[in-house]
Amino acid sequence: MSKFYKKWQVVLVDLNPTKGAEIAKIRPCLIVSPNAVNAALSTLIVVPFTSATKNYPTRLTTNHKGRTGALAFDQIKTIDKSRIVKKDGDLDINQREAVNSLLQILFSEK
Secondary structure, eight states: OOSOOOTTEEEEEEOOSOOTTOOOSEEEEEEOSOHHHHHHSSEEEEEEEESOOOOOTTEEEEEETTEEEEEEGGGOEEEEGGGEEEEEEEOOGGGHHHHHHHHHHHTSOO
């Protein structure tokens, strides 16, 4: 399995074990960390997908492999690459601007 992963790739990640209200199980996650960081470190920053569509300001409705769901930015996390089960596609190019905008909002000072 390749250890180089790119921003915008979707990977299946084993998020277990978890604690409390953390999102669990093996699920698709979107890589949002920059490629330079992804190449240099053994960790990645990911946003998990969920099939539970809730009207939270930290959720972005999306479609992955024909299944409607949401990217759960309230569950953003850093994972070790060893948690990756396999690569599972790429985020549609039309949604990338919305992802970047939500990341900016989440990490702004407002």
